[in-house]
Amino acid sequence: MRLIGIVYLVSFCGHLDVAPIDVTSELSALVKRIFWTSWNTLNNTKFNPDVILTPEMIRKAGYPVEAHVIMTEDGYLLTLHRIPGGNGSLPVLLQHALFCNSAVWVVPGKGRALAYLLADQGYDVWLGNFRGNTYSRAHISLSSTNSTFWNFSFNEMGIYDLPAMITFITNMRLQPLHTYIGHSMGATSFYIMASERPEIARMVKMMISLAPSALLDHMTSPVQYLLPLMDTIMMRFLLNEFLLNDSVRFLLKYACALAGEAICANVIFTFCGYDMEQFDHTLLLDSLSFLPAGGSVNTMIHYSQIFQSGKFRRYDYGRAKNLLIYDSAEPPNYNLSNIMVSIVLFYGSGDTLVDIVDLKRLSCTLPNVMDVYEVPWPNFNHADFIWAKDASKLVYERVLEIMRKENPNNVTSSTKIKDECYTLNL
Template sequence: MVQMVKMMINFAPGVFINNVKSPILNYIAPFWKEIKMIVRLFFHDEFLPQSDFLRFLAKYACDQNLAERKLCADFIFAVCGFDREQFDYTLLPVILSHDPAGSSSKTAEHYLQGTQSGKFRKYDYGRVKNLLIYNSPEPPDYNLANITIPIALFYATGDWLIDTVDVKRLYRILPNVVDIYEVPLPKFNHVDFVWTKDAPKLVYERVLKLINAENPNNITLV
């Protein structure tokens, strides 16, 4: 299958995540067992599913005037990083109609495990079950040195979910990084790669140059 992939382009790669700055995630982590129980009982192990409440919020609480939109957007910023200048507030009702879209509680827990362990590894079931599944008390790490396809890493200093330290750690391990690019905007955050007003100029032009290059290993980017 790897022969079918010419290049991988990563926006804010969530591999090593132990330097997360988001106060929301750092607050949730210590209470995860209680949150997981609630998610299991009331949401069938689906974490942050799209719901009638969110659709109501998008229509009536976040789309009446600019002040309401800014208040609702601040909840997103509290997770991903604050970049009010680049955010298009007219998109907020559309965003809230689709995001969050739900995830399994196991996926959410696996993410939180990464913030605590500082490792990119398989799901940690606990010592006893790990021994049964992995034949080891600790889950095994994914061997990133085996990834030989060309890879481009895009990151931003205003991202509260993916820290620059963690991205550079990933860069040092991957054997075939053809481009590592810091978006030249200090407040550029985790979701700006998709929603920001100037994403075409700040990010997508460089992406297209990478895609159109005949040989990604010899590309020159300025």
């Protein structure tokens, strides 16, 4: 609007009955150049109109698709998307990261996206959506405009959302979930589920963690300076939901198109780690059709608490409320030693959100880690697990190899991993 206002102002000045001023003429020419450059950039930028809804993307790629709405024990209505497999196919559940939704698993397209690669291998592929994102913004009694709706973090996602998804899938298929694959928060919530709801964890044969964000105190990303501000921001502006609506997505998408690949990429690299060679600018623009997908402020505050405390523990409500809820002044730790599911950890050496020190601490805390796999790319960052140009080769080939093993305990020697823990004194 300001740009249009300047254009009109300059145009008006040009029609005054006074002698023209060189400065005005130069300003007019400059504004026109900026205006037409911006207009041409927007019109010449090719956006994929089909990159909006998960089912449409799956159908366009040539796969069958289903959508199932399920209810959690606390009344949230979640959407599960599915690429059904054939008779005898093994069920697999993919779970997204913070502010994402099921579309992230299919947006890279056929031959690249993990969901399609799994479907091509004959798996029954399920794509989850956590409460609060674009596909899971309903409740049996609460409106999403009600602040109570947003009173959750990844704690509730682990205690309620994942049990609802896993129970639905296993009941429908009459067999255990073959593999759960979680990226970042998708892994965090699984650890909570497996430690707090062991009866649900027994329905899962194997879990694959992609850049799990459970222990964060060695984080090097600038996010570490923003996390402590989350509580203050919520209190000052009375925010419950991150304001990540269609207008925000529209502005981000076109700002990225106008700014150019380098600037847009560097913003992401600042938070996730630098990896220009694997950055796919077109894929990013497509993803901004549905990202950010929404979430609660409490989720960010919970991550902030984990970062600052150095402990993977439940939400900290403050001393008084903690005493009422937990019967303790401090929130209790999640007992990761309770997790019996076979787990494989993937990490990137260029990931500034999940540091290798924290990753190794996690591997030494979990009792049944079968492998810790470093992606063979020196700058592989946090976002690369989904959007890297070569993610299919660098990550997904290894994922499929692990899943094909009849016995996940044969992936590697857990004794070797524990020996490394002792050596590192972790």
